[in-house]
Amino acid sequence: MAKSLRFMTLPIAAVMIVSACSSGGTPAPSAGGGTSAAPGGESAAPGGESAPAASGVTGATITVTSLWGGSEQEAFQKVLDDFKAKTGNTATYQAQRTDYATVLQSKITSGSPPDVAIMPGLGFLRQFARSGGIKKISDLGIDPASLEANYPPGILDPGKVDGELYGIMVKFNSKSTFWYRPDKLSAAGATVPKSFDDLKSLISTLQSKGSATPLALGAKDSWTLTDWFEEIYLRQNGPDAYKKLFSPDGDWTDPTVATALDAMKSVITNQNVPGGITGALGVAFTDGIAQAFGANPSADLYYEGGFVGGIATGQVNKSLEIGKTIDWFDFPAFGGSGDTAAEIGGDEIAALTTNPGVKEFIQYMTTVDSGTTWAKTGAIISPVKAVGADAYPNDLAKKEAAQVAGASAVVYDGSDTLPAGAPDMGAMLQKVIQGQDTAGLLSTFNSAVKQAWSDEK
Amino acid sequence: MATVPQPIPTTATTTSPSPRRGLPSGVTALLFLLPALILLLVFLVYPVISTLRMSVDRGLGGNFSRFVGLDNYINVLQTPSFQTAIINNILWLIFYTSIVIFFGLVIAVVAMRVRYESIIKAVVFLPMAIAATALGVIWTFVYQLDPNIGLLNALLGVVGLGPVSWLGDPAWVNAALIAVGIWGSAGFATVILSAALKGISPEILEAARTDGANEFQIFWRIILPMVSLPISVLAVTLVVNVVKLFDIPYVMTQGGPGDASRVIALEFYKQDFSAGQFGKAAAVAVIMLVILIPVMIFNVRRFRSGSVV
Numbered sequence: 001m002a003k004s005l006r007f008m009t010l011p012i013a014a015v016m017i018v019s020a021c022s023s024g025g026t027p028a029p030s031a032g033g034g035t036s037a038a039p040g041g042e043s044a045a046p047g048g049e050s051a052p053a054a055s056g057v058t059g060a061t062i063t064v065t066s067l068w069g070g071s072e073q074e075a076f077q078k079v080l081d082d083f084k085a086k087t088g089n090t091a092t093y094q095a096q097r098t099d100y101a102t103v104l105q106s107k108i109t110s111g112s113p114p115d116v117a118i119m120p121g122l123g124f125l126r127q128f129a130r131s132g133g134i135k136k137i138s139d140l141g142i143d144p145a146s147l148e149a150n151y152p153p154g155i156l157d158p159g160k161v162d163g164e165l166y167g168i169m170v171k172f173n174s175k176s177t178f179w180y181r182p183d184k185l186s187a188a189g190a191t192v193p194k195s196f197d198d199l200k201s202l203i204s205t206l207q208s209k210g211s212a213t214p215l216a217l218g219a220k221d222s223w224t225l226t227d228w229f230e231e232i233y234l235r236q237n238g239p240d241a242y243k244k245l246f247s248p249d250g251d252w253t254d255p256t257v258a259t260a261l262d263a264m265k266s267v268i269t270n271q272n273v274p275g276g277i278t279g280a281l282g283v284a285f286t287d288g289i290a291q292a293f294g295a296n297p298s299a300d301l302y303y304e305g306g307f308v309g310g311i312a313t314g315q316v317n318k319s320l321e322i323g324k325t326i327d328w329f330d331f332p333a334f335g336g337s338g339d340t341a342a343e344i345g346g347d348e349i350a351a352l353t354t355n356p357g358v359k360e361f362i363q364y365m366t367t368v369d370s371g372t373t374w375a376k377t378g379a380i381i382s383p384v385k386a387v388g389a390d391a392y393p394n395d396l397a398k399k400e401a402a403q404v405a406g407a408s409a410v411v412y413d414g415s416d417t418l419p420a421g422a423p424d425m426g427a428m429l430q431k432v433i434q435g436q437d438t439a440g441l442l443s444t445f446n447s448a449v450k451q452a453w454s455d456e457k
Numbered sequence: 458m459a460t461v462p463q464p465i466p467t468t469a470t471t472t473s474p475s476p477r478r479g480l481p482s483g484v485t486a487l488l489f490l491l492p493a494l495i496l497l498l499v500f501l502v503y504p505v506i507s508t509l510r511m512s513v514d515r516g517l518g519g520n521f522s523r524f525v526g527l528d529n530y531i532n533v534l535q536t537p538s539f540q541t542a543i544i545n546n547i548l549w550l551i552f553y554t555s556i557v558i559f560f561g562l563v564i565a566v567v568a569m570r571v572r573y574e575s576i577i578k579a580v581v582f583l584p585m586a587i588a589a590t591a592l593g594v595i596w597t598f599v600y601q602l603d604p605n606i607g608l609l610n611a612l613l614g615v616v617g618l619g620p621v622s623w624l625g626d627p628a629w630v631n632a633a634l635i636a637v638g639i640w641g642s643a644g645f646a647t648v649i650l651s652a653a654l655k656g657i658s659p660e661i662l663e664a665a666r667t668d669g670a671n672e673f674q675i676f677w678r679i680i681l682p683m684v685s686l687p688i689s690v691l692a693v694t695l696v697v698n699v700v701k702l703f704d705i706p707y708v709m710t711q712g713g714p715g716d717a718s719r720v721i722a723l724e725f726y727k728q729d730f731s732a733g734q735f736g737k738a739a740a741v742a743v744i745m746l747v748i749l750i751p752v753m754i755f756n757v758r759r760f761r762s763g764s765v766v
Binding site (some may be wrong): 275 | 520625714733
């Protein structure tokens with residue numbers, strides 16, 4: 001048996017070599033028709049050929065990669081269809097559902113990257129930008145200054161690396177949304193909590209009315225815990241301290257961090273969470289939604305970002321009624337300077353090549369056309385200023401867009417801001433809620449994060 | 458990347474060609490060896506050397522230009538989650554390997570005594586036909602906390618126990634994952650050991666029975682010693698499986714909760730490779746290689762010694 005396996009490796013290896021050569025060897029010009037401009041981008045081309053109309057090339061084909069599948073992919077396809085109708089260029093979507101950054105990294109390293117990537121996580125954006133994997137927006141012939149007016153202040157900041165614009169936020173969701181069952185709350189005679197103490201008393205009210213474990217939690221997906229921590233930290237300490245914590249100057253041994261974790265542990269308890277802490281650590285994010293909004297709910301409250309709405313109503317339980325069985329309130333306040341701030345998680349578009357069509361696509365993604373088309377699907381909130389509230393198909397999304405637009409400050413998801421080489425913040429928080437020594441965990445985490453920031457330079 | 462060495466082919470070692478006209482015998486031998494040598498150089502020697510080189514470089518984002526000596530090794534060995542991973546791999550090594558061999562042997566011996574042996578073996582072997590990823594997904598459902606989904610907690614509920622958070626409780630998670638591994642591999646062990654048992658000639662067993670040995674004595678004194686070689690080969694295979702174990706923890710827990718179910722290969726992937734730290738990742742790969750070398754030497758010796766399943 002071992003021998004026959006050994007012989008089989010020969011043809012397999014041969015196939016691997018051939019396919020590796022064929023995919024890596026040709027740098028995929030991928031321009032569709034014969035009308036494409038000279039390679040190298042038209043801004044660099046010294047006007048030799050008869051340049052097409054001012055709108056740029058038509059008939060080019062580019063590949064766009066991101067991590068959406070299912071309903072999110074269908075929504076994005078509508079945007080790509082509109083791009084084709086408006087510019088005559090084709091953008092083909094390639095889904096990379098899991099291990100997005102890893103696959104992108106290896107495609108860049110192997111020299112056959114997709115033309116455009118839409119990526120979450122600023123750590124990777126910075127890493128790719130510094131290693132030359134992604135192009136500056138200005139390298140495409142787009143003037144970054146001309147984009148500023150399209151967006152509310154601060155939206156373009158996360159896409160800047162060392163002062164240069166590399167990525168542009170194309171969609172986001174609020175992370176300051178706390179989901180609840182309006183029917184259960186009114187049955188218990190309770191109202192939506194304004195402060196964190198209100199939240200605690202709401203939980204005990206619900207418990208006294210027969211809901212044993214009101215707070216759903218999907219802590220197996222550890223990023224749900226990073227969002228919990230970030231919201232609390234933002235509200236307790238304000239946007240400036242929040243930004244500092246998730247920057248190279250951040251100090252995780254600062255007492256404010258432990259204070260925020262204590263607040264988190266005061267509601268995420270064995271009594272409040274279905275199955276207790278160990279139970280919650282075995283529950284995935286979507287199963288957490290089902291604990292509150294599924295067919296057999298065991299909880300009434302669930303904290304996570306604005307995307308919960310789409311997943312809950314579209315995937316977990318189609319019989320949910322917005323305003324009756326599902327709704328959200330602002331993440332409860334602490335009486336600090338961050339109470340009116342909002343945290344968002346967003347995706348940045350970046351160019352990996354300067355092939356014909358890339359500039360047109362990136363430009364298109366900054367327009368009100370793409371923003372409105374995408375917003376209408378209900379899948380996202382568009383950062384483009386001119387996208388009106390009427391673009392959103394339902395009240396949940398309208399409210400979410402209004403929350404962020406009306407926030408006193410908007411900050412970016414902190415764990416997505418940390419360097420790619422930082423230790424797993426979610427895993428650290430999984431240990432914190434189990435009751436392990438917080439000070440010890442934080443000091444280990446602090447030195448590893450510091451190391452990762454200095455590695456990034 | 459992760460260079461897991463295959464047993465070195467030993468085919469051409471015993472050739473003693475009679476010298477004829479034409480090429481001298483040494484050149485002929487070399488020509489015959491050449492295809493295998495090229496394959497070895499390309500797929501074994503080069504990757505190992507390249508990985509060693511990468512492991513002493515910072516290697517951030519695939520950029521290998523900053524020599525750091527043994528820093529990566531020191532760094533990796535000091536990482537708490539790597540230490541947890543080593544302990545978990547040892548747990549897997551002890552429990553997974555021994556229980557798989559135990560079940561394989563028991564099922565093979567017992568199945569041999571019944572008429573519907575092939576059916577039993579087919580059923581036990583069936584999980585081998587399922588990809589480990591699918592195995593992980595199936596068992597993730599079985600282990601679900603919600604008794605409406607999780608089969609195991611539904612069964613516990615019937616007898617008034619649980620629910621147990623199999624994948625969320627650090628006290629249970631490794632046992633739960635190892636059980637999945639055992640379920641997936643017991644069939645393989647059964648088939649290998651069953652074939653070995655068939656190789657024992659009936660005369661020996663009959664002679665023992667004639668001499669008055671009971672069935673337990675036959676098992677302990679005759680069957681077990683006679684299949685000890687296949688068992689050791691099987692054990693080596695399972696040990697290699699454990700060292701490069703990745704799929705089950707990756708699919709089922711991502712190494713969580715915290716890092717309670719991390720294993721070396723997952724640590725290598727999660728902490729280092731997907732974070733773009735190729736230097737550290739290469740160091741982990743070299744550590745895995747070093748762990749495997751004694752196993753490989755043992756394996757090659759066994760192959761050389763002749764009788765192999």
